[in-house]
Each structure stands twice: as C-alpha cells, then as structure tokens.
Amino acid sequence: MGVSAVxxxxxxxxxxxxxxxxxxxxxxxxxxAPSPPPARPSAPLPGPTTPTPATRPPTxPTxPTxPxxxxVLLGIDVLEQQGFAPLVGKRVGLLTHPxxxxxxxxxxxxxxxxxxxxxxxxxxxxxxxxYGNERADVPVPDQVDARTGLxxxxxxxxxxxxxxxxxxxxxxxxxxLQDVGVRSYTYVSCMRYAMEACFERGVEVVVLDRxxxxxxxxxxxxxLDATWMSYxxxxxxxxxxxxxxxxxxxxxxxxxxxxxxxxxxxxxxxLTIVGMQGxxxxxxxxxxxxxxxxxxxxxxxxxxxxxxxMTGLGAQLGGFRHGVGTPYPFRLLSHTAIPQxxxxxxxxxxxxxxxxxxxxxxxxxxxxxAALAGVRVEIVDWxxxxxxxxxxxxxxxxAARAPRNPFAAAxxxxxxxxxxxxxxxxxxxxxxxxxxxVDVARFVTAWEAxxxxxxxxxxxxxxxx
Numbered sequence: 001m002g003v004s005a006v007x008x009x010x011x012x013x014x015x016x017x018x019x020x021x022x023x024x025x026x027x028x029x030x031x032x033a034p035s036p037p038p039a040r041p042s043a044p045l046p047g048p049t050t051p052t053p054a055t056r057p058p059t060x061p062t063x064p065t066x067p068x069x070x071x072v073l074l075g076i077d078v079l080e081q082q083g084f085a086p087l088v089g090k091r092v093g094l095l096t097h098p099x100x101x102x103x104x105x106x107x108x109x110x111x112x113x114x115x116x117x118x119x120x121x122x123x124x125x126x127x128x129x130x131y132g133n134e135r136a137d138v139p140v141p142d143q144v145d146a147r148t149g150l151x152x153x154x155x156x157x158x159x160x161x162x163x164x165x166x167x168x169x170x171x172x173x174x175x176x177l178q179d180v181g182v183r184s185y186t187y188v189s190c191m192r193y194a195m196e197a198c199f200e201r202g203v204e205v206v207v208l209d210r211x212x213x214x215x216x217x218x219x220x221x222x223x224l225d226a227t228w229m230s231y232x233x234x235x236x237x238x239x240x241x242x243x244x245x246x247x248x249x250x251x252x253x254x255x256x257x258x259x260x261x262x263x264x265x266x267x268x269x270x271l272t273i274v275g276m277q278g279x280x281x282x283x284x285x286x287x288x289x290x291x292x293x294x295x296x297x298x299x300x301x302x303x304x305x306x307x308x309x310m311t312g313l314g315a316q317l318g319g320f321r322h323g324v325g326t327p328y329p330f331r332l333l334s335h336t337a338i339p340q341x342x343x344x345x346x347x348x349x350x351x352x353x354x355x356x357x358x359x360x361x362x363x364x365x366x367x368x369x370a371a372l373a374g375v376r377v378e379i380v381d382w383x384x385x386x387x388x389x390x391x392x393x394x395x396x397x398x399a400a401r402a403p404r405n406p407f408a409a410a411x412x413x414x415x416x417x418x419x420x421x422x423x424x425x426x427x428x429x430x431x432x433x434x435x436x437x438v439d440v441a442r443f444v445t446a447w448e449a450x451x452x453x454x455x456x457x458x459x460x461x462x463x464x465x
Contacts, residue, residue: 084117086272088117091171092173098130098132105293108176109123124153124173126155127186136298139156160190172206175206175208179212181243181309184233186232189234209463215281217282218385221388239388240309246463253269311391316417318394318395318407338401340373386448389440407431
C-alpha cells in the first residue's frame with residue numbers, strides 16, 4: 001500500500017453471539033489504592049451489547065501523574081463480583097501469565113481454582129509461559145504445573161493455536177492476559193489464535209479485560225500490510241492501536257476477516273468480554289491505582305511499556321541498542337558508530353514531539369563488562385508525544401552513519417523479520433532505496449492520519465468512554 005493511500009478499515013457486520021459483561025463502562029476514574037470490591041449484584045448479566053459511539057473527539061491526558069479518586073476493577077474482579085456467572089457448571093481452561101492477577105495481586109489461576117461452582121481443568125501459556133520465566137523467542141514445552149497439578153498447554157511451542165486435543169475436555173476458555181497496547185507484542189496474537197481454535201471447536205471464550213497501559217487515546221505508526229501478517233502482527237491495526245485486549249477481541253469477533261475462520265464459524269462463535277469498572281480511555285497505567293506486574297522479563301515497568309512502543313522498531317536493524325539488560329529497558333539508546341554526546345545532540349536537534357534525550361552512562365552494561373555510554377529517552381510532554389516516531393528517525397540515522405545502508409545490506413531473513421514488525425512495504429522500499437535521504441516526516445504524517453482514521457472507525461468496538 002502506498003504511503004498516501006487511505007487505509008481502508010472494514011465496517012461492522014453483526015451476527016456473533018457476543019456479550020459484553022461490563023461493571024459500569026462509564027464508571028469513575030482510577031484510584032490511588034484498591035478499595036473493597038462492591039457487593040455482588042443480584043441483577044442478571046447484561047445480554048449482547050454494542051458500545052455507544054463517542055459523539056466528540058476525546059481529549060488526551062495531560063501526563064501520567066497521580067491517580068484520580070475511585071479505582072479500577074479488572075475483568076477478573078468483575079467476574080468474581082458477578083458470581084462467575086459465565087463459568088458456573090462448566091469445565092474451564094485458562095490462558096494467562098504472571099500479570100494475570102486481580103486487583104489485590106492474587107493470580108487469576110488461584111482465584112478460579114478456589115471456586116467450586118465450576119472446575120478449572122487446564123492451563124494455557126503464551127510466550128514466556130504461565131510464570132513468565134521462559135526466554136523470549138524460545139519455544140516452551142507442554143508440562144504439568146507442579147503447583148496446581150494441572151496440565152499446562154504451551155501456545156508458544158510446537159503449536160501456536162490450541163489443538164482439538166487441548167480443547168477436548170473444556171467447555172469454556174478464559175483469557176486473562178495483560179497487553180501493552182502495541183501490535184507486535186505477542187499476547188494479542190496468542191488470543192486471536194486461541195479464539196479461532198475455540199470458535200472452530202464450539203468452545204466458548206471469555207476474555208477478562210485489562211487496561212491498555214498507554215491509555216485508549218494514543219494511536220500511532222503504520223498500519224499492517226496484509227503481506228506481513230504474522231505472530232508479531234496478527235491484527236490489521238496501527239502499531240500503537242489504542243484498544244484494550246477486550247476491545248481487540250470484540251473487533252476480531254465482529255469484523256469479518258480478522259479471525260482466519262470461515263464466516264459461518266465466526267458467526268457461530270461465542271465470546272463474552274468481562275469489562276472493567278472505573279477505567280476510562282484517558283487513564284494511563286500510573287493513574288489506575290494498580291500495581292504493574294511485569295508482562296515479560298524485559299518489560300518490568302510502565303516506563304518500559306512506553307519505551308517498547310517508541311524504540312522497539314528502531315532497534316530491529318541498523319546497529320542501535322535500546323537498553324534491554326540495563327536499568328532502562330527500551331529507554332537507553334546507544335549505537336556502535338555514534339558517540340554518546342553526538343547521539344544526544346542529534347536526537348535533541350530533531351525536535352521530536354514530547355521527547356528529551358539525556359546522556360546516561362551505566363557501569364558494567366557494555367561489551368565485556370565495560371560502561372555503556374548511552375542516551376536516556378525521557379517523555380516530557382505526553383500530549384505531544386508520537387509513540388512510534390522515534391524508531392523511524394533511528395532507522396534514518398543508522399543509515400546516515402553507516403558506510404553502507406544497513407537496510408539495503410540486510411539478508412532476506414532479516415528483512416522479513418523487520419517487515420513483520422513494522423508492517424509497511426512502502427517504508428521498507430523507501431528505506432532501502434533512499435537510506436539516509438528517506439523522508440521520515442512524510443511517512444510519519446501519513447501514518448498518523450491513517451491511525452486517526454482507524455481510531456474513528458474503531459469506536460464501534462469501544463467498551464469505555
């Protein structure tokens with residue numbers, strides 16, 4: 001797709017048996033500390049609903065500062081509050097990881113195990129496994145969980161999609177995964193594949209919703225060309241998409257062609273989204289009152305979440321490092337051919353919205369245990385920040401400082417992996433052809449417009465104002 005083309009987003013077609021079980025979608029803002037959960041309501045669960053489209057553009061948050069009064073109840077909290085109604089009397093499988101916890105920090109595994117109104121019979125693990133202790137990109141085997149005695153089926157091993165044998169003894173699959181709001185983070189891909197398998201086998205799906213840590217108002221970066229759809233790009237969305245994982249599930253179930261199943265299967269699929277209470281799109285993670293649990297080994301903090309969105313693509317090829325393995329994962333830039341002072345000066349000179357670049361040296365983090373002299377990326381104006389812009393300037397700078405354009409010199413495997421993450425053939429062709437002369441601003445401007453178009457179209461899937 002050419003950079004000036006208007007990205008075409010599908011229109012909604014109903015038919016899926018879809019329920020949104022939300023405990024007050026227009027509830028209050030986040031809180032500084034958890035409060036006792038509300039009493040269990042006696043009213044029945046709501047039936048199939050669709051979100052009410054917003055009537056005016058939302059306003060962006062001013063900064064990720066102190067939480068507002070109130071507090072956020074997660075999907076697992078609301079599910080318990082509702083008496084686990086979608087699960088009663090059923091055999092339950094659970095797809096989760098260490099960040100799958102309730103508001104008090106109790107694992108969803110334990111929350112479901114202790115209730116006797118249904119039976120938890122199997123666990124499913126994404127990349128990094130159910131305990132988050134497996135390395136990135138390393139296949140994880142099936143196993144028996146020593147703590148619970150339950151079988152654990154890996155969805156990051158020989159199979160990425162649950163097999164019929166894995167689902168044979170399950171009536172409903174519960175999905176409780178904390179996402180980071182970025183297309184290439186594989187937990188949303190794991191959810192999509194699991195939904196496809198369940199829809200094909202007549203297994204219900206219940207998604208327990210969680211906040212998008214970046215809030216629901218930031219959208220940024222290139223849309224995904226269909227050519228590059230993969231496990232690091234399983235949804236046709238901008239790189240930073242502005243949706244919760246529950247809203248992405250809603251999008252997948254209601255939009256023809258997102259799930260790779262037949263139309264008949266999609267229409268017959270059963271999906272329940274258990275929404276949050278108290279979350280609004282303007283809330284960033286620090287404003288929710290919730291404790292951040294690392295979603296993967298290299299994303300231990302909210303700062304790393306924001307860093308992943310803005311430097312992850314830029315360190316794919318070209319010689320940049322982005323601080324993984326230091327106290328500043330995805331926030332500490334260094335380059336083998338660019339001295340620290342020169343890198344800080346050049347990045348500050350570019351005037352990237354909302355960002356400041358500060359020299360930072362980390363003892364023992366460089367090659368052979370030497371000090372690593374890098375540049376720390378600070379977000380100083382959240383409203384002005386365009387999450388993915390920095391990565392594309394990193395690519396242009398890498399091409400400018402190398403004796404030979406590193407993108408033109410990439411192997412086929414390197415190029416394919418790069419494009420699966422970035423998603424834009426037009427950008428790759430321009431980067432290979434033009435190198436240091438590539439017009440970053442032209443692409444970023446077009447992508448931001450396309451992302452806003454997506455945001456307008458995606459309002460029909462919103463569960464929160």
